Amino acid sequence: MVFPNWNGGSSRVIPPSHRLTPGRWEKHHIFPQAEDLARWFEGQGVKIHSYTMPIPRDVHRRIHGPLGNGGAWNKAWREFRDRNRNASAEEIFKHAGELIHRFELIGGPIQPYYSRPGA
Template identity: 75%
Template sequence: MVFPNWSGAPERAFPGPPRLTPGRWEKHHIFPQAEDLARWFERQGVKIHDYTMPIPRHVHQRIHRGGERGGDWNNAWREFKDANEGATPAEIFRHAGELIHRFELMGGPIQPYYSRPGA
């Protein structure tokens, strides 16, 4: 996966671990699928199904708990959208990285939702 060049640094690929540890994993959409957010991402030029990462099932449940309509993860995106209605794709990707860090997400490589595991 290659992220856009955000601050003048060279673009780099970030390889994921060669294998996921045993246990139950779920594909997590970095950019939420909730209708209100999905429409906004599309208008901003971000394809939500291109960016998922496998994370442990219990972590996926934790980040979508709390609040309503997708829990804390989706609420964090709604707060960003409301404050940055005209955000560029680069700003959106930067915020995605911040949320991945804030929610302490560790998992496999970022890949399209419709890809095969390990592909």
């Protein structure tokens, strides 16, 4: 999966490594599944289950918090949505990249939720 090219960078796709380091990994939805956010993403043309990335389990727990409310990750998305109710899909993808950087997410390739690891 490749995010849209916004800044005139190379359109060449560099194949990701299909091997993750040892440890416990969880699939992280780039676009949260919380009902309010999922409805908004769908209305903006973003398919939330098409964009996940495996990240270390401890990182996943850190960004979502222990209370089951989505933590800082979902909060950041709600703040963006509230400031940008009519955001285009392109603006949403750009913000996703910014959040991935801000939350220092390192993991495997972005892929659909229902894909097999390494596929």
